[in-house]
Amino acid sequence: MGEEAGKKGRMMIQRVKMPEQDPGERRSNFDEVALGLSAEAARTEASRCLQCKKKPCVAGCPVEIDIPAFIKLIEEGDPLAAAAKLKEKNSLPAICGRVCPQETQCEAVCTLGKKGEPVAIGRLERFAADYEAAHGEIVLPPKEPPTGKRVAVIGSGPGGLTCAGDLARLGHEVTVFEALNAPGGVLTYGIPEFRLPKAIVMREVEYVRSLGVEIRLDQVIGCSYTLQELFADGYDAAFIAIGAGLPMFMDIPGENLNGVYSANEYLTRSNLMKAYLFPEYDTPIKRAKRVAVIGGGNVALDSARTALRLGAEEVTIVYRRSRQEMPARAEEIAHAAEEGVAFKFLTLPVRILGDEWVRGMECLRMELGEPDESGRRRPVPIEGSEFELEVDLVVMAIGTRANPLLTSTLPEVKLNKWGYIEADPETGQTSVPNIFAGGDIVTGSATVIEAMGAGKRAARAIHSLLTK
Numbered sequence: 496m497g498e499e500a501g502k503k504g505r506m507m508i509q510r511v512k513m514p515e516q517d518p519g520e521r522r523s524n525f526d527e528v529a530l531g532l533s534a535e536a537a538r539t540e541a542s543r544c545l546q547c548k549k550k551p552c553v554a555g556c557p558v559e560i561d562i563p564a565f566i567k568l569i570e571e572g573d574p575l576a577a578a579a580k581l582k583e584k585n586s587l588p589a590i591c592g593r594v595c596p597q598e599t600q601c602e603a604v605c606t607l608g609k610k611g612e613p614v615a616i617g618r619l620e621r622f623a624a625d626y627e628a629a630h631g632e633i634v635l636p637p638k639e640p641p642t643g644k645r646v647a648v649i650g651s652g653p654g655g656l657t658c659a660g661d662l663a664r665l666g667h668e669v670t671v672f673e674a675l676n677a678p679g680g681v682l683t684y685g686i687p688e689f690r691l692p693k694a695i696v697m698r699e700v701e702y703v704r705s706l707g708v709e710i711r712l713d714q715v716i717g718c719s720y721t722l723q724e725l726f727a728d729g730y731d732a733a734f735i736a737i738g739a740g741l742p743m744f745m746d747i748p749g750e751n752l753n754g755v756y757s758a759n760e761y762l763t764r765s766n767l768m769k770a771y772l773f774p775e776y777d778t779p780i781k782r783a784k785r786v787a788v789i790g791g792g793n794v795a796l797d798s799a800r801t802a803l804r805l806g807a808e809e810v811t812i813v814y815r816r817s818r819q820e821m822p823a824r825a826e827e828i829a830h831a832a833e834e835g836v837a838f839k840f841l842t843l844p845v846r847i848l849g850d851e852w853v854r855g856m857e858c859l860r861m862e863l864g865e866p867d868e869s870g871r872r873r874p875v876p877i878e879g880s881e882f883e884l885e886v887d888l889v890v891m892a893i894g895t896r897a898n899p900l901l902t903s904t905l906p907e908v909k910l911n912k913w914g915y916i917e918a919d920p921e922t923g924q925t926s927v928p929n930i931f932a933g934g935d936i937v938t939g940s941a942t943v944i945e946a947m948g949a950g951k952r953a954a955r956a957i958h959s960l961l962t963k
């Protein structure tokens with residue numbers, strides 16, 4: 496078959512669908528929604544890839560995975576080699592294969608996507624990583640000889656783990672300091688089990704440990720120790736990846752009533768404190784009949800779908816703009832709707848009602864005006880449109896910001912006006928030469944893969960600083 500005919504043949508193959516748990520069943524369990532591709536389906540999907548010479552998909556990947564190369568190995572029937580290829584650039588492929596917004600990254604620039612559907616790169620990444628975990632010995636990549644240099648990584652989210660893994664492979668002695676009692680950052684305390692099983696996060700954390708990284712839990716830097724104390728203790732450089740986990744509230748009356756949670760607290764109680772494993776764990780969390788979740792992003796959807804699984808009868812997402820402006824992934828919006836989450840668009844809560852406990856929410860209807868600084872049409876209240884929503888639990892998922900606990904102890908590290916660390920986008924270097932930073936604490940809330948990209952670039956820069 497000629498090259499052109501082969502290409503046409505590949506373009507005729509339909510993108511494989513991801514098998515999923517039935518919506519009626521999954522709305523009341525925490526098992527994973529997406530079930531993963533079979534080996535046969537993965538090979539079929541891999542055979543759609545055109546092996547483009549210019550590899551546009553690689554440019555769309557913040558951690559520069561050689562995408563056509565790993566896909567080719569799946570097509571050739573060697574998923575173990577595909578997993579090894581992925582791990583040359585990405586220490587957390589089973590996580591990225593599940594939660595990365597590929598539709599706006601590698602898949603958005605895939606050549607096949609110009610005329611039809613792009614190659615399902617994320618699904619193939621997940622397949623190779625899961626296959627390796629189920630069938631193969633985990634093969635450790637080659638490691639450089641010890642450099643005698645020590646690096647402290649603050650925060651064990653995707654940014655910190657990636658930087659730590661890469662530095663360990665380059666021969667440095669790396670310690671990760673984590674404030675919580677479990678590693679993983681948002682991957683562990685934020686993203687729910689039904690989207691990202693915790694066993695998978697722990698498997699990838701173990702992989703980073705096996706590269707030689709030490710992870711110390713329950714260590715709040717800026718409180719348990721200062722960064723200055725770590726330097727005095729012999730660390731040569733630090734990478735700060737503490738995320739942006741401080742919840743924001745609306746500042747409306749009634750927000751201090753019992754039954755109002757920040758999404759952060761609600762999800763932490765469910766995930767990290769294991770309320771989702773009731774009755775094995777009897778974690779205090781309000782189980783309500785009618786739940787309102789305020790916000791339109793992934794965090795709002797995760798909270799709403801968690802509330803359903805914790806037994807709520809009605810769960811409503813309350814969002815002040817329309818569906819078109821929702822920042823959440825389209826796939827997640829569809830999943831939530833299939834499970835029975837209701838959506839109240841163009842609605843703004845103005846007061847939470849109740850005496851001691853929440854019993855309702857007063858809202859205003861909105862209409863869309865001119866675009867604001869975010870480029871989205873500004874929601875404008877419609878006068879006299881007040882109405883009440885009967886709810887007994889409210890979850891605020893309107894965003895998070897930087898926690899000043901560590902940065903307030905580092906006056907020499909420059910912050911921007913919102914309290915995020917100013918760092919060079921190419922290297923992560925801050926205003927202090929041996930302090931680097933990356934992930935959400937630099938960019939504000941973003942994505943797993945962007946935090947990983949920042950961790951990777953910082954590892955390269957720290958290595959060059961320590962070895963020049």
Ligand code: FAD
Nearest residue numbers: 650652653654674680681716737738934935941942943946
């Ligand atoms: P984090 O993951 O926030 O990790 C920071 C870590 O630092 C935490 O473990 C924290 O405890 C620790 N820490 C903080 N302060 C200190 C201190 N002083 N000392 C020691 N440790 C400290 N992105 C996607 O790409 N796809 C998704 O589907 C997605 N879903 C999301 C769902 C939810 C509910 C949330 C909240 C976010 C979601 N995101 C998603 C965003 C993504 O998770 C973040 O952008 C990413 O985790 C940022 O990584 P990070 O390494 O910068 O920080």
Ligand code: SF4
Nearest residue numbers: 544545547552605606
């Ligand atoms: Fe394959 Fe798409 Fe990458 Fe081309 S752009 S190599 S078709 S994944």
